Amino acid sequence: xxxxxxxxxxxxxxxxxxxxxxxxxxxxxxxxxxxxxxxxxxxxxxxxxxxxxxxxxxxxxxxxxxxxxxxxxxxxxxxxxxxxxxxxxxxxxxxxxxxxxxxxxxxxxxxxxxxxxxxxxxxxxxxxxxxxxxxxxxxxxxxxxxxxxxxxxxxxxxxxxxxxxxxxxxxxxxxxxxxxxxxxxxxxxxxxxxxxxxxxxxxxxxxxxxxxxxxxxxxxxxxxxxxxxxxxxxxxxxxxxxxxxxxxxxxxxxxxxxxxxxxxxxxxxxxxxxxxxxxxxxxxxxxxxxxxxxxxxxxxxxxxxxxxxxxxxxxxxxxxxxxxxxxxxxxxxxxxxxxxxxxxxxxxxxxxxxxxxxxxxxxxxxxxxxxxxxxxxxxxxxxxx
Amino acid sequence: xxxxxxxxxxxxxxxxxxxxxxxxxxxxxxxxxxxxxxxxxxxxxxxxxxxxxxxxxxxxxxxxxxxxxxxxxxxxxxxxxxxxxxxxxxxxxxxxxxxxxxxxxxxxxxxxxxxxxxxxxxxxxxxxxxxxxxxxxxxxxxxxxxxxxxxxxxxxxxxxxxxxxxxxxxxxxxxxxxxxxxxxxxxxxxxxxxxxxxxxxxxxxxxxxxxxxxxxxxxxxxxxxxxxxxxxxxxxxxxxxxxxxxxxxxxxxxxxxxxxxxxxxxxxxxxxxxxxxxxxxxxxxxxxxxxxxxxxxxxxxxxxxxxxxxxxxxxxxxxxxxxxxxxxxxxxxxxxxxxxxxxxxxxxxxxxxxx
Ligand SMILES: Cc1cc2nc3c(=O)[nH]c(=O)nc-3n(C[C@H](O)[C@H](O)[C@H](O)COP(=O)(O)OP(=O)(O)OC[C@H]3O[C@@H](n4cnc5c(N)ncnc54)[C@H](O)[C@@H]3O)c2cc1C
Numbered sequence: 001x002x003x004x005x006x007x008x009x010x011x012x013x014x015x016x017x018x019x020x021x022x023x024x025x026x027x028x029x030x031x032x033x034x035x036x037x038x039x040x041x042x043x044x045x046x047x048x049x050x051x052x053x054x055x056x057x058x059x060x061x062x063x064x065x066x067x068x069x070x071x072x073x074x075x076x077x078x079x080x081x082x083x084x085x086x087x088x089x090x091x092x093x094x095x096x097x098x099x100x101x102x103x104x105x106x107x108x109x110x111x112x113x114x115x116x117x118x119x120x121x122x123x124x125x126x127x128x129x130x131x132x133x134x135x136x137x138x139x140x141x142x143x144x145x146x147x148x149x150x151x152x153x154x155x156x157x158x159x160x161x162x163x164x165x166x167x168x169x170x171x172x173x174x175x176x177x178x179x180x181x182x183x184x185x186x187x188x189x190x191x192x193x194x195x196x197x198x199x200x201x202x203x204x205x206x207x208x209x210x211x212x213x214x215x216x217x218x219x220x221x222x223x224x225x226x227x228x229x230x231x232x233x234x235x236x237x238x239x240x241x242x243x244x245x246x247x248x249x250x251x252x253x254x255x256x257x258x259x260x261x262x263x264x265x266x267x268x269x270x271x272x273x274x275x276x277x278x279x280x281x282x283x284x285x286x287x288x289x290x291x292x293x294x295x296x297x298x299x300x301x302x303x304x305x306x307x308x309x310x311x312x313x314x315x316x317x318x319x320x321x322x323x324x325x326x327x328x329x330x331x332x333x334x335x336x337x338x339x340x341x342x343x344x345x346x347x348x349x350x351x352x353x354x355x356x357x358x359x360x361x362x363x364x365x366x367x368x369x370x371x372x373x374x375x376x377x378x379x380x381x382x383x384x385x
Numbered sequence: 386x387x388x389x390x391x392x393x394x395x396x397x398x399x400x401x402x403x404x405x406x407x408x409x410x411x412x413x414x415x416x417x418x419x420x421x422x423x424x425x426x427x428x429x430x431x432x433x434x435x436x437x438x439x440x441x442x443x444x445x446x447x448x449x450x451x452x453x454x455x456x457x458x459x460x461x462x463x464x465x466x467x468x469x470x471x472x473x474x475x476x477x478x479x480x481x482x483x484x485x486x487x488x489x490x491x492x493x494x495x496x497x498x499x500x501x502x503x504x505x506x507x508x509x510x511x512x513x514x515x516x517x518x519x520x521x522x523x524x525x526x527x528x529x530x531x532x533x534x535x536x537x538x539x540x541x542x543x544x545x546x547x548x549x550x551x552x553x554x555x556x557x558x559x560x561x562x563x564x565x566x567x568x569x570x571x572x573x574x575x576x577x578x579x580x581x582x583x584x585x586x587x588x589x590x591x592x593x594x595x596x597x598x599x600x601x602x603x604x605x606x607x608x609x610x611x612x613x614x615x616x617x618x619x620x621x622x623x624x625x626x627x628x629x630x631x632x633x634x635x636x637x638x639x640x641x642x643x644x645x646x647x648x649x650x651x652x653x654x655x656x657x658x659x660x661x662x663x664x665x666x667x668x669x670x671x672x673x674x675x676x677x678x679x680x681x682x683x684x685x686x687x688x689x690x691x692x693x694x695x696x697x698x699x700x701x702x703x704x705x706x707x708x709x710x711x712x713x714x715x716x717x718x719x720x721x722x723x724x725x726x727x728x729x730x731x732x733x734x735x736x737x738x739x740x
Contacts, residue, residue, distance in 0.1 A: 192707065326728060330726075333534055
């Protein structure tokens with residue numbers, strides 16, 4: 001076991017720091033900074049240069065160092081969202097050359113934003129039962145049906161969607177992965193309010209919406225597998241302690257500055273105990289991620305641990321929420337919604353958000369099924385893994 | 386020994402539950418979260434049913450019953466998450482009953498029993514400090530200072546204010562020197578404001594019953610929380626029966642079954658905690674101090690946990706505002722935080738039991 005980054009990586013770290021020192025300060029134009037980050041080989045590393053990436057050899061340690069140093073400097077990294085995180089890897093894996101050319105570069109700069117059109121009212125955990133249908137007529141797909149919980153659809157230009165195009169095929173084989181322009185008369189997007197008061201998700205109705213015949217990724221009926229192809233690219237899933245760490249640090253800050261029953265909270269024995277327990281869990285996640293990274297480097301794949309990341313992280317967010325709720329005491333009576341100057345009650349929002357983490361992107365039970373079936377090798381019952 | 390409600394109590398509780406089932410379905414409970422300002426209509430209707438007078442002595446037009454009789458009504462109110470000032474008005478009324486002079490009782494209670502005069506309580510000062518021993522506001526005829534987390538202060542006819550030494554006083558809702566700042570409340574069914582007194586006229590209640598008033602409040606919150614938590618179990622079970630994925634009801638997956646069974650286990654056996662505490666309050670006040678804290682800390686800690694699980698069992702629809710599941714989660718946060726968190730009450734229990 002050798003837990004140090006080698007000299008080569010330490011000198012790389014110095015190089016990244018120099019770059020950030022020279023090019024990033026608050027107020028710098030973000031798009032220009034990102035372009036420099038790409039030119040220097042720090043951003044969009046696994047994306048070919050011709051699509052706007054920096055096309056660097058896979059090096060998870062370097063990627064980690066970049067992430068750490070950018071975070072330390074509070075410098076912007078890659079554009080976030082479904083487009084960069086889900087569509088681009090899928091197009092790289094399965095898209096046609098013209099699709100890659102047309103969509104990737106502008107998605108990387110954030111010019112094209114993408115909604116993920118998967119879930120439907122009747123199809124969430126059992127996604128493959130989806131019913132929104134597409135029929136090929138006169139050189140275009142005609143789409144009818146409904147998607148739901150579609151995050152940010154109103155702010156997006158396009159959607160990548162799973163659509164049933166082969167109604168007679170078995171359920172997993174009848175789905176195609178289609179790209180659509182959201183700005184058209186056949187599409188009606190209605191915002192839905194979330195329990196934290198946010199308005200990020202939507203219902204999307206398709207009434208003879210259309211998209212060109214060749215806006216399909218993979219072949220007809222291959223959509224299910226196409227949608228899974230990005231799993232191979234979810235390397236960023238490996239280094240996922242950033243969120244947990246940010247949550248822990250804010251909780252610690254809260255404990256340091258708040259009082260409980262009139263006494264400094266951080267001095268209470270059980271608060272110290274709870275914080276230290278959460279710290280242990282955080283470090284476990286960090287080391288687990290390092291182990292995954294090491295194995296990935298050795299070509300063994302993140303494997304078993306990787307399948308536990310999502311549940312570990314959403315459970316952690318819930319544990320933080322519970323601890324924060326105790327620390328803020330009666331400040332939770334006040335809502336951060338419609339609140340011009342929220343204080344500690346901001347944590348009420350995190351309390352709600354931590355529930356979203358347990359539902360969106362595959363519920364905790366579905367994660368448990370994945371662990372049970374794929375990690376533990378238990379007999380399958382065909383439901384949800 | 387008979388550890389159960391009697392026929393009359395059950396019938397009374399059932400009557401309120403039946404009433405709320407029609408008058409306060411989920412969509413109605415949600416409405417309070419969508420509107421600005423207090424939602425008094427359901428409370429007014431409950432007052433018309435006579436629920437304002439449960440503990441009011443017969444001489445003042447009430448039923449002269451005990452806290453147990455009031456608490457078992459708080460349970461269905463919690464179950465249906467009925468919005469409005471039921472809790473605060475009940476506590477203000479009880480303050481007059483416990484601490485008022487005969488003359489004060491005769492002056493206020495008849496109208497409080499019918500709801501014609503609405504009262505609320507102003508107790509909290511510093512963050513997390515709710516106990517009567519820690520109240521600092523003081524004064525014989527006038528008071529100055531502030532109280533936090535006052536429920537439905539706007540339009541209240543009188544405010545019962547917690548004072549130094551566990552004493553209580555009454556400030557008229559339209560008193561000069563009284564200012565109310567409404568804040569956005571997490572539980573849209575209970576509106577919260579901060580009240581500031583600047584040399585406001587106060588009329589003292591002769592008996593220093595603040596500590597006992599808080600005990601009663603803890604028990605009523607525990608009862609509300611029990612009702613709400615059991616509603617969460619029911620909602621999750623009903624949804625699991627109905628919602629199909631993978632070609633069957635999600636409730637047929639053993640994982641879901643076990644989760645629902647655990648939720649029921651967390652909730653159902655705890656009913657005796659609030660019953661016992663209320664009974665003790667009526668018959669043996671000294672043991673009620675501990676019992677009230679055990680009930681409040683246990684049940685209001687279970688409630689948010691069960692509410693979260695109920696939302697998770699619903700998946701995406703549970704996270705959607707319009708569906709209304711969150712009403713119970715937010716009420717759970719309220720019941721847990723109001724009058725102090727479980728941790729504070731458990732610490733007190735350990736002290737009271739001289740551990
Ligand atoms: C904040 C948020 C954002 C979202 N954004 C998007 C988006 O952008 N695009 C998109 O397509 N979708 C999005 N979703 C939808 C999300 O993917 C679904 O909500 C999720 O997959 C669950 O599906 P469902 O809501 O239909 O719940 P259901 O599948 O009906 O699940 C209900 C309950 O049953 C349990 N369950 C189901 N099957 C099993 C089983 N076999 N074993 C044990 N338990 C089971 C679940 O765990 C859950 O507790 C979002 C959801 C949220 C909350």
